[in-house]
Amino acid sequence: xxxxxxxxxxxxxxxxxxxxxxxxxxxxxxxxxxxxxxxxxxxxxxxxxxxxxxxxxxxxxxxxxxxxxxxxxxxxxxxxxxxxxxxxxxxxxxxxxxxxxxxxxxxxxxxxxxxxxxxxxxxxxxxxxxxxxxxxxxxxxxxxxxxxxxxxxxxxxxxxxxxxxxxxxxxxxxxxxxxxxxxxxxxxxxxxxxxxxxxxxxxxxxxxxxxxxxxxxxxxxxxxxxxxxxxxxxxxxxxxxxxxxxxxxxxxxxxxxxxxxxxxxxxxxxxxxxxxxxxxxxxxxxxxxxxxxxxxxxxxxxxxxxxxxxxxxxxxxxxxxxxx
Numbered sequence: 470x471x472x473x474x475x476x477x478x479x480x481x482x483x484x485x486x487x488x489x490x491x492x493x494x495x496x497x498x499x500x501x502x503x504x505x506x507x508x509x510x511x512x513x514x515x516x517x518x519x520x521x522x523x524x525x526x527x528x529x530x531x532x533x534x535x536x537x538x539x540x541x542x543x544x545x546x547x548x549x550x551x552x553x554x555x556x557x558x559x560x561x562x563x564x565x566x567x568x569x570x571x572x573x574x575x576x577x578x579x580x581x582x583x584x585x586x587x588x589x590x591x592x593x594x595x596x597x598x599x600x601x602x603x604x605x606x607x608x609x610x611x612x613x614x615x616x617x618x619x620x621x622x623x624x625x626x627x628x629x630x631x632x633x634x635x636x637x638x639x640x641x642x643x644x645x646x647x648x649x650x651x652x653x654x655x656x657x658x659x660x661x662x663x664x665x666x667x668x669x670x671x672x673x674x675x676x677x678x679x680x681x682x683x684x685x686x687x688x689x690x691x692x693x694x695x696x697x698x699x700x701x702x703x704x705x706x707x708x709x710x711x712x713x714x715x716x717x718x719x720x721x722x723x724x725x726x727x728x729x730x731x732x733x734x735x736x737x738x739x740x741x742x743x744x745x746x747x748x749x750x751x752x753x754x755x756x757x758x759x760x761x762x763x764x765x766x767x768x769x770x771x772x773x774x775x776x777x778x779x780x781x782x783x784x785x786x787x788x789x790x791x792x793x
Contacts, residue, residue: 470560470562470564470565470566470591470592470593471557471560471565471566471568471586471589471591471592471593472489472565472566472567472568472592472593472594472595473568473570473583473586473592473593473594473595473596474486474489474567474568474569474570474595474597475542475568475569475570475571475572475574475577475594475595475596475597476570476571476572476573476574476596476597476598476599477571477572477573477574477597477598477599477740478597478598478599478600478634478636479571479637480635480636480637480639480640481597481600481636482569482570482571482597485595485597486537486567486569489567490504490535490537493533493535493565497528497531497532497533497535498531498533498535500529500530500531502529502530502531503528503529503531503533503534503535504534504535504536504537505523505534505535505536505537506536506537506538506539507519507520507523507536507537507538507539507541508539511539515538515541517552517553517556520536520538520556521556523536524536524556524557524560524561524564524566525559525561525564527563528563532563533563533564533565534563534564534565535564535565535566535567536564536565536566536567537567537569538566538567538568538569539569539570539571540569540570540571540572541553541568541570541582542568542570542572542577542580542582542583542586543570543571543572543576543577543580545580545582547581550581550582550585553582554582554585554586557586557589558585558586558589560589568586573598573599574596574597574598575598599634599740599741599742600634600636601634601740601741601742601745602745605629605634605742606625606629608636609625609628609629609639609643610625612639612640612643613643613646613647613655616643616644616647617647617652618643618646618647618650618652618654618655619654619655620646620654620655621654621655621656621657623656623657624655624656624657624659624660627657627660627661627664628642628646628660628664630673630674631660631664631665631674632664633673633742634740634742642663642664645663645664646659646660646663646664649663672707672708672710672711673746673750674690675687675690675691675694675707675708675788676711676715676746676750677750678690678792679753679788679791679792680749680750680751680752680753680754680791681753682753682792682793683792684788684789684792684793687788687789687791687792688785688788688789691704691784691785691788695781700780701773701779701780701781701783701784702773702774702780704784705766705769705770705773705780705783705784705787708766708784708787708788708791709763709766709767709770711747712759712762712763712766712791713763714737714739714743714747715747715750715751715754715759716756716759716760716763717733717736717737718733718737718744718747718748718750718751719751719754719755719756719759720756721733721736721737722748722751722752723756728748730744730745730748731744733747733748754791758791762787762790762791765786765787765790766787769783769786769787770783
């Protein structure tokens with residue numbers, strides 16, 4: 470049996486692998502002598518001969534063995550694909566091979582080794598793409614409820630905006646919020662007080678203020694970032710990155726006003742979550758305004774790096790310019 474557990478939502482991938490390991494141990498391997506994991510530590514080389522021996526060795530006082538291999542398909546170079554296929558295509562019936570891949574599903578599924586192993590008998594698939602929109606919302610609500618808590622819709626929206634699809638951070642924030650609420654419903658004030666926005670959360674909040682033409686709020690958010698230790702050159706880089714994304718999205722919007730966030734994500738090679746936020750923000754700008762802002766950013770960045778302009782002033786000026 471071959472099992473693929475894969476996706477760029479590495480939190481849910483790791484959870485599924487952990488559950489499968491626990492179920493295997495309970496049913497087939499209480500001694501722990503029939504489980505092999507490759508590599509034992511991230512960065513360690515995976516040797517074909519070691520995997521082959523683990524796959525083909527008879528189970529010890531059991532009817533099954535499990536062999537877990539991390540990132541094999543995504544990291545195997547083309548020249549070695551045939552050798553690995555030869556090892557794994559001949560998996561005995563008593564061995565469960567679990568391929569644990571931390572790569573976006575659509576990327577992994579294009580790999581020649583994935584397609585090759587897909588043709589073997591008794592193959593199972595568990596893809597976990599990054600969550601967004603209603604699916605992310607449902608996941609958060611489920612986690613909050615499982616911990617005995619509840620959350621207001623407005624607080625849920627702020628939490629999603631601040632953390633985004635990073636479920637590793639999201640799980641920690643949910644645990645913190647439920648504990649802090651202590652039986653009360655989680656509200657907006659609690660989220661704003663306890664949850665520090667991720668990089669994407671920060672830039673999205675700032676660009677929301679700018680795209681909605683709220684310069685005073687944009688400056689307030691910039692000052693908040695400075696007080697938390699953000700460097701002005703870093704803020705300038707953030708603004709430049711998001712402006713380039715918005716330029717790409719606005720250009721696509723001008724060609725097709727009905728374009729979806731998924732189509733934008735594929736065209737610009739960004740995550741669907743980022744694409745969805747950028748799509749909403751791009752509607753607040755014209756293509757010409759974004760081109761002018763991009764040119765201004767280039768000039769301000771050059772002047773800041775050559776000492777002709779203070780970096781903080783450059784950040785403030787571009788934020789006000791974009792807010793007009």
